[in-house]
Amino acid sequence: MKKSLTPLVFVALLAGLPLIMKDNYYLHLMILFLMWVVIGSAWNLIAGYTGQVSFGDAAFFGCGAYTAGLLATHLGVSTWWGLALGGFTAIAVGLPFGWICFRMRGAYFALATLALNEVLRHGATIAEDFTGGMVGILIMPSFMSKIPYYYIALALAVASLASLQWVVRSKPGYYFVSIREDQDAAESLGVNTHLYKMLSLAYAAFWTGMAGALYMNYMGFIDPNVVFSLHDISIMAILVGIVGGVGTVYGPAVGAFVMVAVQELFRSGFFGLFKWLGAVSGSASLVKVAEVLTQAHVLGFGLLVVVVILVLPNGIVGDWPKIRKRVFRLDAGA
Amino acid sequence: MAYFQIDKLVKYFGGLAAVDGVSFEVGQGEIFGLIGPNGSGKTTTFNMISGYHRPTSGRVLFQGREIHQLPTHKICHLGIGRTFQVVKPLGRMTVLDNVIAAAYSRTSSHHKAKEEALKVIDFCGLMPVKDVLAKALPIAGRKRLEITRAMATRPELLLLDETAAGLNPSELVEAIDLIRKIRANGTTIVIIEHIMHVIMTISDRIHAINFGQTIAEGTPSEVAANQAVIEAYLGTDYA
Amino acid sequence: MDVFLQTLVAGILKGGLYALIGIGMTLIMGVMGIINLAHGQLMMLAMYVTYILNTMGVDPYFSLFVAMPLLFLLGVAIQKFLLNPLIKADTILPENQVLMTVGIGMVLTEVVRFIFSSDYKYITTTYSNQTFFLGNISFSMALVIAFWIAIAFTVAMFFFLVKTDLGRSIRATAQDKDAATLMGVNTGRITVITFGLGSGLVAAAGCLLAPVYYIFPDLGGPFTAKAFIITILGGLGSTVGAIFGGVTLGLAESMGATYFGMEYEDIIGLTIFVLVLLFLPGGFKRLTKI
Numbered sequence: 001m002k003k004s005l006t007p008l009v010f011v012a013l014l015a016g017l018p019l020i021m022k023d024n025y026y027l028h029l030m031i032l033f034l035m036w037v038v039i040g041s042a043w044n045l046i047a048g049y050t051g052q053v054s055f056g057d058a059a060f061f062g063c064g065a066y067t068a069g070l071l072a073t074h075l076g077v078s079t080w081w082g083l084a085l086g087g088f089t090a091i092a093v094g095l096p097f098g099w100i101c102f103r104m105r106g107a108y109f110a111l112a113t114l115a116l117n118e119v120l121r122h123g124a125t126i127a128e129d130f131t132g133g134m135v136g137i138l139i140m141p142s143f144m145s146k147i148p149y150y151y152i153a154l155a156l157a158v159a160s161l162a163s164l165q166w167v168v169r170s171k172p173g174y175y176f177v178s179i180r181e182d183q184d185a186a187e188s189l190g191v192n193t194h195l196y197k198m199l200s201l202a203y204a205a206f207w208t209g210m211a212g213a214l215y216m217n218y219m220g221f222i223d224p225n226v227v228f229s230l231h232d233i234s235i236m237a238i239l240v241g242i243v244g245g246v247g248t249v250y251g252p253a254v255g256a257f258v259m260v261a262v263q264e265l266f267r268s269g270f271f272g273l274f275k276w277l278g279a280v281s282g283s284a285s286l287v288k289v290a291e292v293l294t295q296a297h298v299l300g301f302g303l304l305v306v307v308v309i310l311v312l313p314n315g316i317v318g319d320w321p322k323i324r325k326r327v328f329r330l331d332a333g334a
Numbered sequence: 335m336a337y338f339q340i341d342k343l344v345k346y347f348g349g350l351a352a353v354d355g356v357s358f359e360v361g362q363g364e365i366f367g368l369i370g371p372n373g374s375g376k377t378t379t380f381n382m383i384s385g386y387h388r389p390t391s392g393r394v395l396f397q398g399r400e401i402h403q404l405p406t407h408k409i410c411h412l413g414i415g416r417t418f419q420v421v422k423p424l425g426r427m428t429v430l431d432n433v434i435a436a437a438y439s440r441t442s443s444h445h446k447a448k449e450e451a452l453k454v455i456d457f458c459g460l461m462p463v464k465d466v467l468a469k470a471l472p473i474a475g476r477k478r479l480e481i482t483r484a485m486a487t488r489p490e491l492l493l494l495d496e497t498a499a500g501l502n503p504s505e506l507v508e509a510i511d512l513i514r515k516i517r518a519n520g521t522t523i524v525i526i527e528h529i530m531h532v533i534m535t536i537s538d539r540i541h542a543i544n545f546g547q548t549i550a551e552g553t554p555s556e557v558a559a560n561q562a563v564i565e566a567y568l569g570t571d572y573a
Numbered sequence: 574m575d576v577f578l579q580t581l582v583a584g585i586l587k588g589g590l591y592a593l594i595g596i597g598m599t600l601i602m603g604v605m606g607i608i609n610l611a612h613g614q615l616m617m618l619a620m621y622v623t624y625i626l627n628t629m630g631v632d633p634y635f636s637l638f639v640a641m642p643l644l645f646l647l648g649v650a651i652q653k654f655l656l657n658p659l660i661k662a663d664t665i666l667p668e669n670q671v672l673m674t675v676g677i678g679m680v681l682t683e684v685v686r687f688i689f690s691s692d693y694k695y696i697t698t699t700y701s702n703q704t705f706f707l708g709n710i711s712f713s714m715a716l717v718i719a720f721w722i723a724i725a726f727t728v729a730m731f732f733f734l735v736k737t738d739l740g741r742s743i744r745a746t747a748q749d750k751d752a753a754t755l756m757g758v759n760t761g762r763i764t765v766i767t768f769g770l771g772s773g774l775v776a777a778a779g780c781l782l783a784p785v786y787y788i789f790p791d792l793g794g795p796f797t798a799k800a801f802i803i804t805i806l807g808g809l810g811s812t813v814g815a816i817f818g819g820v821t822l823g824l825a826e827s828m829g830a831t832y833f834g835m836e837y838e839d840i841i842g843l844t845i846f847v848l849v850l851l852f853l854p855g856g857f858k859r860l861t862k863i
Contacts, residue, residue, distance in 0.1 A: 053668040055675075100851060107608045107671050108850065111801060115846050118798070122840040171442050174435040178424050185422035188384060190410035190439030190487055230794075231679070238672065299683030305676025309669050310658060 027146040033260045034153035038160045040240030040252030042207035048246030050200040051180025056113030058233035060090040060205040064212025065227040069137035082213035090209025098201040121228035136223025245315025266297035337362040343392035352378040354546035367537030375546040376526045415489030417480035425469035436486035458482040474505045494525040580831045588823025589720035595803030595815035597774035603810020604747035611678035613796030619779030641773045648772025686790040694788040719781035802846045
């Protein structure tokens with residue numbers, strides 16, 4: 001009983017947050033966090049639960065974002081329709097994507113998803129007449145305040161986690177994990193592995209596409225390098241998943257929080273710490289360090305990948321017993 | 335019309351014929367044994383029956399229906415279950431979850447699947463370990479889990495691939511008992527086995543192959559006395 | 574007709590270099606089953622080494638003798654400290670080894686960017702812009718030299734794998750690690766050496782490419798992609814396949830650039846990749862028997 005109340009408590013806290021926290025800066029970070037909860041959980045289903053590691057989730061994100069954007073530029077319709085349709089266009093792209101990629105297993109599948117991600121990115125750049133190419137799509141945001149976006153993001157995050165929770169306990173959930181554990185054994189038990197792999201991909205595509213559509217509405221500007229980005233979207237999704245813990249329902253939520261914090265840490269040069277230190281001590285090199293840090297978030301991501309895989313391969317949630325043991329040992333020693 | 339039959343099955347891998355024209359018929363309720371030295375083509379035959387390999391030529395018929403072109407999961411739904419020679423536990427799931435996953439082949443309700451799973455686990459004697467992770471089981475437990483899982487798909491025909499290998503004498507006795515219990519429950523069994531004691535004791539009839547071809551078929555005592563069989567296992571000096 | 578021949582020549586010459594890039598990767602992938610998504614980044618490192626040496630007056634072709642051993646050692650270190658530990662890790666995380674190489678690639682790129690900034694760097698040598706003519710077709714001197722050196726390395730690799738003890742140990746480990754261990758092969762050392770070897774080879778490609786290409790931190794990604802395409806095209810572990818794959822990619826890019834336009838270069842490679850994965854899963858190796 002206690003276990004199932006904690007998430008509800010968190011949701012209540014999050015729902016009440018804008019009432020206490022008025023600062024737009026933090027609201028922005030929270031919106032990003034919620035968006036990554038959605039994307040990370042989606043990746044988690046296909047990679048953590050079904051065992052098919054996708055390096056190409058940006059493809060779905062970009063589809064959702066462009067659906068929203070193109071509705072505005074080509075049909076003159078509000079980009080909010082993108083939220084309704086973005087998930088479905090992502091599925092429509094995801095199905096042939098999956099049909100091609102699932103013919104391969106393991107690392108080849110991963111590579112194929114990466115290749116297709118890049119094909120879409122180049123495609124969106126080249127198809128200038130349709131997508132606006134490198135110029136991208138710019139829209140007028142619907143709301144001046146961040147609060148409505150926050151609640152929409154919250155609703156999306158809660159919906160995606162609730163649906164994940166439901167799926168994991170159902171027949172498809174069992175089938176997904178059996179595919180991950182041993183695909184041949186799963187087949188012999190009557191699992192149509194091809195169908196279920198496609199289903200898990202469709203699920204991931206849907207939610208990631210929705211997140212993309214939200215992004216278009218919230219940020220107001222997209223271009224192929226932003227929304228189809230390998231490092232900033234696909235790899236970030238993977239990091240959110242592995243830092244938090246693959247194969248657990250709430251792992252990616254933890255991962256999203258950590259990753260958004262890390263990303264912001266770098267972007268702001270450790271929240272302006274080094275800049276301040278530099279100003280206070282008069283040291284030019286400290287200021288330089290601050291400048292460098294703002295550009296170094298990709299380096300940070302790279303190092304994080306290496307460290308997490310070596311030390312905490314099951315993520316914070318998955319390896320929590322390991323973390324607790326280490327902390328206990330420290331406590332006992334002191 | 336035989337209950338189950340394979341008709342002149344052939345499988346080539348590259349230039350090598352792993353199975354070269356094997357045919358046999360199995361009657362309903364039989365325990366039918368398949369023996370042969372290592373590499374004689376037994377597991378390849380099973381793989382063709384359960385859809386992992388397409389035969390190069392030949393047919394597989396179950397209750398009069400041709401099944402050799404069907405995908406594996408459909409064959410399972412038609413009522414043919416199998417175990418693997420090298421066991422394939424769903425390692426990070428508990429024994430119970432392994433069997434629930436199998437039971438889902440016959441129902442979509444979690445409640446019913448769990449109920450069925452518990453019944454089958456009880457039938458196969460795995461109750462004491464139902465909440466243990468599959469990868470933590472010793473080899474005897476894993477082999478039994480293979481059988482339990484297959485049973486949860488309610489097979490009418492069960493293919494057992496070397497379920498006795500690696501078991502100690504008391505585990506062997508238990509395995510034989512379980513197999514007999516499964517047949518008494520109404521399932522037809524085709525069993526590949528290396529351990530002569532096991533297969534000679536429980537089979538109604540035995541089919542012996544070597545180098546992908548049939549060398550003998552008959553009752554256990556007939557096959558044990560057969561020249562070609564003795565030659566295949568022990569060499570020409572003993573024939 | 575001349576345009577066609579020119580494109581053909583450009584493609585084949587480029588292809589020789591690509592083959593050298595591909596061999597390193599096909600060795601690592603075919604022999605050890607490791608997918609190295611940092612391959613292009615290793616080459617990028619070698620190119621920067623060449624650049625540094627060039628500012629000190631060293632000719633790129635001599636840099637081969639410095640960059641290759643350096644990258645060999647780096648490869649050995651990566652395999653030993655970062656990849657080997659993963660083999661034993663018990664984790665739900667699938668493909669953690671691929672992810673690790675992604676992380677390594679990112680770190681390499683960003684560290685280089687930190688030291689050298691994102692500016693494009695150039696190496697000019699006396700022969701960088703030299704061409705000679707056969708009929709109406711121009712041949713870039715630098716590319717021709719690179720082509721022949723690449724072929725030399727490829728042939729040397731082939732003989733190494735077939736005729737030497739170490740080479741045979743590597744192939745044995747590729748076919749069956751456990752059997753190789755039982756026969757006295759120190760497979761732990763072999764995997765480490767193979768990764769080093771693959772890195773050294775791609776370093777050679779980098780040195781050869783440096784005089785005719787521009788050098789910048791982000792070139793790792795596209796070249797890793799090319800290395801894959803070549804490896805998949807040629808078939809894992811096949812040196813001859815790498816040659817076929819390299820030349821095919823070189824030709825396809827060349828033709829694409831001439832007849833469709835420069836911006837199609839990358840997408841052609843990617844499309845070939847997907848097509849090959851779909852229709853020719855074993856690569857060229859399947860078609861021949863080498």
